[in-house]
Amino acid sequence: MDQVFEIFAIRYGHLDRRSPANFIGGDEHDQDMPLAYYVWLIRRPGKTWLLDTGFDAPMGLKRGRNIVRPVETGLRELGVDPASIDDIIISHMHFDHAGNRDLFPNARYHVQDREMAYCTGRCMCHGYLNHSFDVDDVTGMVRKLYDGRLRFHDGDSEIEPGLTVHRLGGHTQGLQVVRVKTARGWVVLASDAAHFYANFQQGRPFPAVESATDMLAGFDRMRELATSDSHIIPGHDPLVLEQYPLAMPTIAGTVRLDIGR
Numbered sequence: 023m024d025q026v027f028e029i030f031a032i033r034y035g036h037l038d039r040r041s042p043a044n045f046i047g048g049d050e051h052d053q054d055m056p057l058a059y060y061v062w063l064i065r066r067p068g069k070t071w072l073l074d075t076g077f078d079a080p081m082g083l084k085r086g087r088n089i090v091r092p093v094e095t096g097l098r099e100l101g102v103d104p105a106s107i108d109d110i111i112i113s114h115m116h117f118d119h120a121g122n123r124d125l126f127p128n129a130r131y132h133v134q135d136r137e138m139a140y141c142t143g144r145c146m147c148h149g150y151l152n153h154s155f156d157v158d159d160v161t162g163m164v165r166k167l168y169d170g171r172l173r174f175h176d177g178d179s180e181i182e183p184g185l186t187v188h189r190l191g192g193h194t195q196g197l198q199v200v201r202v203k204t205a206r207g208w209v210v211l212a213s214d215a216a217h218f219y220a221n222f223q224q225g226r227p228f229p230a231v232e233s234a235t236d237m238l239a240g241f242d243r244m245r246e247l248a249t250s251d252s253h254i255i256p257g258h259d260p261l262v263l264e265q266y267p268l269a270m271p272t273i274a275g276t277v278r279l280d281i282g283r
Contacts, residue, residue, distance in 0.1 A: 024184035024203045025066045029211070029279040030269050031255065031262055032096035034076050035059030035118070036088045044218060045226045046234065055218070058260040059118055061093055062211050062279075063100060064185065064202055070102060071185065072110045072129075073200055073211055077121035081156065085117065091275060093122055099273050111187060113213035113257075114197040115141045115163065116154040123162040131166055132181065134189045135174050137196025138163070145195070145232075154230060188247060190215050192237030193230060199244060204280035207249030211279075213257040215240045222254065255279055 041055035042048035049055075062073040076093040077085070094104050104125045111132045112120050141160050146152040166172045175198065177189050184203035191197055193214040200211040214230075215237070216222040222241040227234050248254045255262060266277035 025182065026205055027064050027066050027184060027202050027280065029202055029204060029209060030063040030065075030100060031060045031266070031277050031279055032063060032093070032100075033058050033060050033263060033275040034089060034091055034093045034096055035082060036090050037086070044228060045221070046229050046231070047226070056260060057217070057258045058263070059087065059258065060262070061096070062200075062255075063097065063102065064200070066184075069182075070107055071181075072097075072107050072126075074113055074119040074213065075110060075122045075126065077118050078125075081117055081121050087118070094125055096276060099276065100269065109181075111181070111198075111200055112137075112163075113199070113211075114194040115160060116194065116214070117156040117159060118154075119213065120159045120163065121156065123159055130171050130173055131163065132173050132175060132187065133163070134187075134196035134198050135176050136189060136191070137194060137198070138167075138174070140195035140232075151232065188243065190236065190240035190243055192233055192240045193228070194232050197240075199240075199247070201247045202280075206280060206282045207253055208247065209253045209255060209279055210244050210248040211255050211257075212244055215244060216254070216256045217258040218256050219259055219261060221256065223251065 037057040039056050041053050044055050061076045064071040079089050082089045107126050107129050110129045180186050186201045187198045189198045199215050202209045217228045227237045231237050244254050269276040269278050
């Protein structure tokens, strides 16, 4: 029987940006359309999972992104000690999803076979593809492999009843989304399968893409996995914070995704 989970989106970073930068072919409206950076906490009684690990302040400075609240602070505000997290799902290995590599000393990491092959293979000879990866994050994940802290998945995989991963590709070869059973239905945490609601709702891919064909097919696949379009959570859209209730009245920037709008 499927478990029922709570889901929290924790915003930790911000980047000012104009809308033409967020769509292949640009955007004729040319308006403010900033990126929000999130990690996602998934939990049920007795178990806590984390989707993605974000980046830290030095990486934000290096990449020109602003930390609005460190990942560890956002977790502790929810009563979660980073050292207590046993399992982390990595959607893909870009710097803003696979950083903070020393923050979770006891965690086992879940990645797709194709993603590790991609970020350590010949595709990384091309600057267009490798610029969003950080070499220390990648080598750190290889060290976790040899430490026995890495679990590989190939395509669709059940993590536990009510929690599954699905490789879509598109943004990177091994990008995976997470499907979560909640009280309001099946929620799909898209990560960078869709940066914004507008990407999948309007069928306009984000420009950072390994395969536009796979990204477009991924929009359809997410609709198959989710209870409805409103159950698909994009990976960088500030509108998520407006669409869902605060996890706690005293905590800004953390919302509950398992509760209806």
